Every structure is written in structure tokens, then in C-alpha cells.
Amino acid sequence: MDELGGEQAIRLLATMWRIRLFEERVGQLVRAGEIDGLIHLSTGQEGVAAAVCSQLRDDDHVYSGHRAHGHAIAQGASLGRVMAELMGRDTGLCRGLGGSMHLVDVEHGFMGATGVVGGNVPIALGSALAARLRGLDTVSVVFFGDGAVQAGHFTETVNLATLWRLPLILVCENNGFAEFTPRSAHTVVERVSDVVAPYGLGRVTVDGNDVQATWDAFGGFLQSARAGGGPFLLECLTHRVRGHYEGDPGRYREALAEEEWQEKDPIIRLERHGVAEEWFAEDELRGVAAGAAEEVEDAVRFGRESPLPPAGIVESMVYADA
Amino acid sequence: MAHELPYIAAILEAIQLEMERDESVLYFGQNMATTENEPFVDAFGNDRVRVTPISETAEIGIAIGAALAGYRPVVELYMAEFMLVAMDQVLNEAPRFRGMSGGQVTVPIVLKAGYGFTAGWAGQHTGTLSALFMGVPGLKVAVPSTAADAKGLMATAIRDDNPVVYLHHYLLTLDHGEVPDGEYLVPFGEASVRREGSDVTIVGTGWTVDRALGAAERLAGEGIQAEVIDPRTIAPLDLQTILESVDKTGHLVLVDQATRHASVSTVIAGEVAEHGFGSLKAPIVQVTGLDATIPYSEPLEAYVLPDDDKVVAAVQRVLGTAHVTA
Amino acid sequence: MSAPQGVEKLEREHLVWIYRQMSRIREFEERVKRTFEEHPGVIRGHTHLADGAEASIVGSIANLGPDDWFFTTYRCHGYPIARGTDPKVMMAEIYGRKDGLCKGLGGSMHLTDVSNGFLGTSGIVGAGIPHATGAAWAAQIRGKGQVVLCFFGDGASKQGAFFESLNIASLWKLPIVFVMENNGYNVHTRTEQEDANRAAGEDLSVKAKAFSMPGVTIDGRDPLEVYETVRTAVVRARAGEGPTLVESQMYRLSAHGNIIAPPGVPLHFPEHEAIEKFGAPEEYEAAKQGDPVPAFRGRLVADGVLTGEEAAAIAEEVREELQAAVDFGLQSPFPEVETALEYTYA
Numbered sequence A: 001m002d003e004l005g006g007e008q009a010i011r012l013l014a015t016m017w018r019i020r021l022f023e024e025r026v027g028q029l030v031r032a033g034e035i036d037g038l039i040h041l042s043t044g045q046e047g048v049a050a051a052v053c054s055q056l057r058d059d060d061h062v063y064s065g066h067r068a069h070g071h072a073i074a075q076g077a078s079l080g081r082v083m084a085e086l087m088g089r090d091t092g093l094c095r096g097l098g099g100s101m102h103l104v105d106v107e108h109g110f111m112g113a114t115g116v117v118g119g120n121v122p123i124a125l126g127s128a129l130a131a132r133l134r135g136l137d138t139v140s141v142v143f144f145g146d147g148a149v150q151a152g153h154f155t156e157t158v159n160l161a162t163l164w165r166l167p168l169i170l171v172c173e174n175n176g177f178a179e180f181t182p183r184s185a186h187t188v189v190e191r192v193s194d195v196v197a198p199y200g201l202g203r204v205t206v207d208g209n210d211v212q213a214t215w216d217a218f219g220g221f222l223q224s225a226r227a228g229g230g231p232f233l234l235e236c237l238t239h240r241v242r243g244h245y246e247g248d249p250g251r252y253r254e255a256l257a258e259e260e261w262q263e264k265d266p267i268i269r270l271e272r273h274g275v276a277e278e279w280f281a282e283d284e285l286r287g288v289a290a291g292a293a294e295e296v297e298d299a300v301r302f303g304r305e306s307p308l309p310p311a312g313i314v315e316s317m318v319y320a321d322a
Numbered sequence B: 001m002a003h004e005l006p007y008i009a010a011i012l013e014a015i016q017l018e019m020e021r022d023e024s025v026l027y028f029g030q031n032m033a034t035t036e037n038e039p040f041v042d043a044f045g046n047d048r049v050r051v052t053p054i055s056e057t058a059e060i061g062i063a064i065g066a067a068l069a070g071y072r073p074v075v076e077l078y079m080a081e082f083m084l085v086a087m088d089q090v091l092n093e094a095p096r097f098r099g100m101s102g103g104q105v106t107v108p109i110v111l112k113a114g115y116g117f118t119a120g121w122a123g124q125h126t127g128t129l130s131a132l133f134m135g136v137p138g139l140k141v142a143v144p145s146t147a148a149d150a151k152g153l154m155a156t157a158i159r160d161d162n163p164v165v166y167l168h169h170y171l172l173t174l175d176h177g178e179v180p181d182g183e184y185l186v187p188f189g190e191a192s193v194r195r196e197g198s199d200v201t202i203v204g205t206g207w208t209v210d211r212a213l214g215a216a217e218r219l220a221g222e223g224i225q226a227e228v229i230d231p232r233t234i235a236p237l238d239l240q241t242i243l244e245s246v247d248k249t250g251h252l253v254l255v256d257q258a259t260r261h262a263s264v265s266t267v268i269a270g271e272v273a274e275h276g277f278g279s280l281k282a283p284i285v286q287v288t289g290l291d292a293t294i295p296y297s298e299p300l301e302a303y304v305l306p307d308d309d310k311v312v313a314a315v316q317r318v319l320g321t322a323h324v325t326a
Numbered sequence C: 001m002s003a004p005q006g007v008e009k010l011e012r013e014h015l016v017w018i019y020r021q022m023s024r025i026r027e028f029e030e031r032v033k034r035t036f037e038e039h040p041g042v043i044r045g046h047t048h049l050a051d052g053a054e055a056s057i058v059g060s061i062a063n064l065g066p067d068d069w070f071f072t073t074y075r076c077h078g079y080p081i082a083r084g085t086d087p088k089v090m091m092a093e094i095y096g097r098k099d100g101l102c103k104g105l106g107g108s109m110h111l112t113d114v115s116n117g118f119l120g121t122s123g124i125v126g127a128g129i130p131h132a133t134g135a136a137w138a139a140q141i142r143g144k145g146q147v148v149l150c151f152f153g154d155g156a157s158k159q160g161a162f163f164e165s166l167n168i169a170s171l172w173k174l175p176i177v178f179v180m181e182n183n184g185y186n187v188h189t190r191t192e193q194e195d196a197n198r199a200a201g202e203d204l205s206v207k208a209k210a211f212s213m214p215g216v217t218i219d220g221r222d223p224l225e226v227y228e229t230v231r232t233a234v235v236r237a238r239a240g241e242g243p244t245l246v247e248s249q250m251y252r253l254s255a256h257g258n259i260i261a262p263p264g265v266p267l268h269f270p271e272h273e274a275i276e277k278f279g280a281p282e283e284y285e286a287a288k289q290g291d292p293v294p295a296f297r298g299r300l301v302a303d304g305v306l307t308g309e310e311a312a313a314i315a316e317e318v319r320e321e322l323q324a325a326v327d328f329g330l331q332s333p334f335p336e337v338e339t340a341l342e343y344t345y346a
Helices: A006-031 A046-053 A069-074 A079-086 A120-133 A146-150 A152-164 A211-226 A258-264 A266-276 A282-305 B007-021 B039-048 B056-068 B080-093 B147-159 B207-221 B239-249 B264-275 B298-304 B308-319 C012-038 C054-061 C078-083 C087-094 C128-142 C154-158 C160-171 C204-211 C223-238 C281-289 C292-302 C308-331
Strands: A061-064 A110-113 A140-145 A168-174 A202-207 A232-237 B002-006 B025-030 B049-052 B072-079 B110-115 B140-142 B164-169 B176-180 B192-195 B200-204 B226-230 B233-235 B252-259 B285-289 C069-071 C148-153 C176-182 C215-219 C244-249
Touching: A006 A046, A006 A069, A006 A079, A006 A211, A006 A266, A006 A282, A046 A069, A046 A140, A046 A168, A046 A211, A046 A232, A046 A266, A061 A069, A061 A120, A069 A079, A069 A110, A079 A282, A110 A120, A120 A140, A120 A152, A120 A168, A140 A146, A146 A152, A146 A168, A146 C160, A152 A168, A152 C160, A168 A211, A202 A211, A211 A232, A211 A266, A258 A266, A266 A282, B002 B007, B002 B147, B007 B025, B007 B039, B007 B147, B007 B164, B007 B176, B025 B039, B025 B056, B039 B049, B039 C128, B049 B056, B056 B072, B056 B080, B056 C128, B056 C160, B072 B080, B080 B110, B080 B164, B110 B147, B140 B147, B147 B164, B147 B176, B192 B207, B200 B207, B200 B239, B200 B308, B207 B226, B207 B252, B207 B308, B226 B239, B239 B252, B239 B264, B252 B264, B252 B308, B264 B285, B285 B308, C012 C054, C012 C078, C012 C087, C012 C223, C012 C292, C012 C308, C054 C078, C054 C148, C054 C176, C054 C223, C054 C292, C069 C128, C078 C087, C087 C308, C128 C148, C128 C160, C128 C176, C148 C154, C154 C160, C154 C176, C154 C204, C160 C176, C160 C204, C176 C204, C176 C223, C204 C215, C204 C244, C215 C223, C223 C244, C292 C308
Parallel strands: A061 A110, A061 A140, A140 A168, A168 A232, A202 A232, B025 B049, B025 B072, B072 B110, B110 B164, B140 B164, B200 B226, B200 B252, B252 B285, C069 C148, C148 C176, C176 C244, C215 C244
Antiparallel strands: B002 B176, B140 B233, B192 B226
């Protein structure tokens, strides 16, 4: 298993800054009316996406839910093509057909996001089955929130994954809220890892905003899964800074005070950690955020300059050709 | 007496009035009843108003069980597509129990769901599934297009002893309308003639009623008087009103946001072809959504959906008055 | 009326009642099965028998009071019998006749008897679990101390509806007892082939931990153990403390159901899957040795609760009762065809 060291940590920070600044920019564009539709931002949860996806390969399969931008980006999707997709352009990942909740980037193994909570969990299991049948060492990873755990198809999947011992890694971003309601409205069981406990799969709960801890935990599972083990569940306790969707007035919870967020922020913590570990010096970090900001602006420009898709592509995308 | 309300508020007003009137009415679903000062919780308490986890199969199944036990649950499902997660409970459980038990039980549930989120909500949130529920014996389907109808149909749905799928269109959410005060019931199986005319009959449901009305305005400018009919409920379906209109106008255009073979319009077309053949002076024309998963990008989304222009063109085709462009 | 109705200490009359109900269920199911041979064509479609489950069924139902409700599965004959539904109208229903419990409209898989708290049966695996949960919510609102028993098989415990319902029942502390009858098979799949817990050699009641719910595994062939365990759970539920998952282990003595065959092929009951499919006749033989009905009879006679003559008298009464049920069913006319349209809408 790879250690999280200097080089890797800088790369993770770059990914996290890319996601952070991308999401911020998308929020602005939504408010300005340049991006429409239903948008869910992953601001605050970057640590999980980065720690997990940076250890994966392009031939692994990654699935996500409606809050998928960060996962797609962490898995290697180009910022420009994601932005263009959100702007409904022909150069978007899905030629403007999918939008925010339906990003797909097969080239990088990002097999899809879904708008139906938990919908991709059984699908991810299918990819894990395929990997095992082919005798490959690839894994299938699915990101979902704590809300998805109460949907019946979640445990249906856990039963089969455990029974068949498949290389599926379930990554739960437990931010304590499912849409507009706290976890306590959904179940009496606080920890997602306790919900799956009866099935005996390898599982652990980590502070999802502690990139080192998340990296280590996921890395351990990944190594096992590639060697024929599985399934595993990684519960990442994290925090969703924005509302459920852009436009959500968020009256159902108390906003975190700025100081409190500073303590939790995965980016700040990784920077501090890296400096403390002497992986890098503080002044080396300045360029990272700036570089990400530039990439994001390039992406916005790319999106704005891209053409809209021609109406005719709609019919051609309904069925695969015979 | 009447007051102005947005469509969505009219629906909630009906639920509130019914819950006041009948303490067996329950209202529950995801993302509700979790904080203080929620009007329904304040008024009716946590016994009758509850939040559920994301568990559509259980939510709808629980509604059925509570109904079998004498209550009248209204399930807040938010989006019609979420019913797909639990289609067994909707199509194969709720409507079947009365028949299978030889009439011993009733299942008075209301499945309330928004549909047609065609505002960039993309492939899985924007469908129009109304016709999936038509033709399931035991199931009724209401599709209001105005605030007043939204209130009246919800009240009727709650009082109906059968399972009702109540679909309210997302794009109509904030449409204001005059809503009668107090108790107001719109019967099922009674279409509304929204505009009278004698040249062509246009039938639409939900959001497409406005497409039909918009087209009718433009056509009036060309001297064509369109009669616009809104069935309001598609199960039961008021075929009689449609047939009478077709008898008068001789021409029929059907508008539906759903895809053609899964549309209400296809069902109506079949019925009119069989029962109103003698009245028709031209073939029936349907304006439906195109056969595609609704795309995200705005111009593509618009491309696949019906609009006023497409309805106008259809009428012109039916009347043989289409302008030929050089 | 010697139904225990949840009494804390079972007296002789209760024990005899339990034995009688078990016998009635066994005889009913035998007569259903014999109908395929003796009156071919009378039973159509698919029917599922509860022979082997009598101890669990009666031990559970014996805990219900007059206002309580229960829900079950397509294997539904036993429960209403124990609850007091007339076997005559049940048989007529299974024969599709006008005098049937559901006027011939439901058939074997959809028995309903509202007068006995039997509010309706789904034939879809797991689908009744949310229904029972909803009835429990109704009971909670009413606040009259009603309880709901929800019966399902081990096969249903992999269905999404199971997880969703148990989670909500636990969250809302609903007055419900979930009774999972684990007979080792789901149609012709063995539990360990489809269940991660069973495959790991665990009891299925461990699934309850996912909901912070008490779970217990018992020998479903001992009606008194079932009675006592379900009683504890019912008391807990009535007290507002929430649900319990009871895994009642047993063996199904008939095949899953009669064969499913295209029209023209006579329907019949095949041998149990252990014999027909898995080539394990010894498994079946062992299960037959543990048949709960003769076992309980033997125990009552050995304990002096019943004499041999009394047991024989009960057997004869039951035989007569069920013969009358078969005769009633066969003599009942078919419903008028218009009945098909009468109960679609309220």
C-alpha cells in the first residue's frame, strides 16, 4: 500500500483545490443564471474524493450519486468537459445530454452518477462481479450518502456482495443529512458501519476530512480487494458546506461558524499535516490553489466558447446501433 | 368566495382542510415534519404527520397497510420517478387488494408526486409517466392543470376510497389561480372545457393544457377557433366530453408531454378512432414528447418536448391549412 | 373458546387448543393437496402449504387478542384457521367458488378475513412487510394497545422492503412483531445459497442488529417455545417499546407449491426439493422425524394433558370438519361472471 507522502500529498491538494474552486465557480454561475437545472455541490467533502480516487486506476469502475462533480474530477475528468456539460455544451462529457447528475467519463473509469438515491449501489456491484468473472484485479467503488443506506436496495446489495465476496468498496460520505433532514429522522442507528455490521464485511469509520486517515483506510481496503478480497465499507464522516442543492435556503440546520469550519476543512488540515510532516514547506503551497483557480477559469472559458449540441443528436442517442 | 393561490399552495390547502375534517387522514414522506413550526406538524401532531427515510417501497407499503387498517394516508413522494423504485406497491399491491379480497377491504391512499421537471433536471427527473398508471384497474389518476383543480382534485382524491396517483406538474408549481374558499371538490371523471371553439378539438393534460391554450390564442388570430379540453383525471377518463367536442369540430389534436407510446394521448386517440370515427373529418394528430431520455442541455430539452408552435403546426396540418414555405 | 390470547400461563385447555389448531391446519393442508389427486382441475394456479409450520403458526397466533391484526405471505392458509376463520369458506375460496372467503376472486394466495384481523395478503415476496408496518402505525395512532404480527419467510429477508420496514418500525417504535419463518428454502434455493449470514453459519436473527432491534432465534417446531417468545415480543410491542425480530426455524414438509405447468399438464405436488433437486432424501427424512404435529401430540399424551383416546377423538373431529369443508367447497357454485367487475373500485 502506498504511503501518503510529499508528492502524493501535493497532488491530493491540487485535486482538492480543483474541486473546491470548481464547485465555488459553479455556484456563482448558477446564481448568475448561466447554469440551470438541479445542481448539488460537494464543497467540504473534497477530502474523501481525493483520498479515494487518487489511489484508483482508469480501469477501475467508479460510481456516484447526485453530488458527483468532485468524484468525477478526482477520478480524472477534465474540468473543461465537466463545466461544458453543466453548461449543456456539445463538448461536455455527455455532449450536454446528461447534466450535473448524470456525468459519465468512461475513459477514466467514472461509469456514472445517478439522480436516484442509492440507485448506483446495485449497479456498482455488477461491475465488481464483472471484474471477478474476468479474473481482473480491478475494483468497483461507489460513493453514496448516509441517506442511501435506508433504501432497501442498499442492503440487498450488501447481502449479495458479502455472499459472493466481490471487490466492491462502498464509500459512504456521511454528512449527517439526507436532503433536508438529519440522520436521526431516518434511523435509530447512528453509524452506517453499524447498519452493515451483521453482514461481517470489512468496514471502518473515519474522519472523512482527515485525508491521511481516509487515504490509509481506503488504501488498506483497496489492496485487499485487488488481491481477491471484498466487499468493504468505508464510512467517511464529513460535512456538506452548501445546501442539498443550489438554491436550498437551508433552514433545517445550523450553519457552521467560520472558525468551526476552519478546524474541519480537509484542505487546511492536509496543508498543516504536510507541513508538520515536512513533506513540503508552506510557501510551496501557494501555487497549488492558484494553479487550480487558473484551470477553473480555463474551464469556464472553454465551456462558454463551446457550441451547443445539434438537436439531431437526441435521436441518435436513444438506442445503441444494431 | 375565492382567493388567489399558487398551484402548490392550493394542493396543500386541500390536504390541510381534509386533515381538519377527518382525523383518519395522514400525511407523510421524506423531508417533512422534522422541525418545529412546520404547519402540518403544528396542526396535526407527530402521530399523523411523519418524516420517513428514503424508502419508497416501505412508504407506499405502509400507506397501504395503514389504509387497510382504516386510515387515509397521503404519501408525499415529491417526484413521480421515485414511485418507480416501488412499482410493485403502486401497481401490483394497492389497486389489487379490494378485488382480490372480494370487496372486504379498501385502500384509500393518495400518492402525491410532482412530475415533468423539465427545467434542466435531466434524464431521471423529467419524465411524464402518467399513462403508466392508466388502465390499472383499481387505480385512479388525477392530473390537475390549474390551482383550483389542484385543490378540488386533491380533496376528492383523499375522500375517494380507492388508491389515487395524484400528479402535479412541476412547471405549474407557482402558477397563480383563483381558488374557491373552504371545502371545494372537483369530481373525478369530469373533463373541463377550458376554451370553446368549433373548428378543432385540442386535448392536453397538465402542463400541455397551457400549450394548447397558447396555440388556441395564436390560431384565433388566423381565424381558427379551437376548443381546448382538459380531462383533469385520466382514470377515470371522461371520454364523453371529448367525443361530443369532436362531433362538433370534426378534428382532433392531442398534446402530451410523455413519449408517444406511453402517452395518454395515444389512449384517447384509440378511443376516439373507435367510438367517434364518424365524427372525424381528418386523421387524429398527436403532439407528444419525442422518443428519447430527456436531455439536459436546454435547447435539446426544448427540442424533444411539445410547445405552442408544434401544436399550432399540428392544427394547421389537421385542418389542411398548413402554410407551405418556399 | 380456549384460545390463549397471550395469557401468561398456559392451562390445559390452552394446550389442547394449540394441539387442535395444529391438527386442523395439517388436515386442511393435506386435504388441499389431496384435491389435486382426487378432484383434478379444481385447484388452479399455484398453492403453497404450511405443513411443518403448524407449531410456529399456532404458537404465534395464540398470542393475539380480538383486536389485533396479522399479515402473512402466499403461504397463508394456516393463520386464519388458527384465528377462527371457517375452513369451509377458505376451501371454497381455494376452489374459486362463490361462497369463498373472497367470493372466489383471490384464491389461495390472497386470503383476507377482515372480521378476524386478517387485512389482506400479497403474493409478492416481502411486499406484505410494509403493509403490516403501516397497520402497526395505525394501531399506534389509535392508541388502544393493538399489536400486529407480520409473518414472512427467510426468502423475504433479502428484499428491500424488509430492510426499509424494519428500519422504520424501529425508528417509530411501532407495535409490531416480525416473525421470520425460516424453513431453509426459498422456493428451491437453499438459504445458504442466497443469504450471507446463513452462508457464514449464522442465525438470521442477527439481521436485527442493523436496526438496533432485539432479534432472537427459536425452534419453530415447538409451539410452546414459539408461544413464549412471541408473547414476550407482543408484550414489549404493546408497551410501546417497539418491534422484535423472531426467527422461527422449521422445515417445510411439502414442496414449495404445486408444479407450475403449462395448460394441459395436470397440476400436482412434486416431492420436496431436498429429494427432487438436491438429492438429499436423508435431509427430508430427518425433518419428517421432527414433524411438529405428532411430536406435540406425543408430548401432551406423555405429560398426561391428553389421553390417547382424546387425541384420537380430536383427530376424528378434525377429519370430519375438513371433509365438510371439502364438500362445501365442491358444492359451492362458481361466482356469476359479473362479479369479476364488481370489486375493482370502492
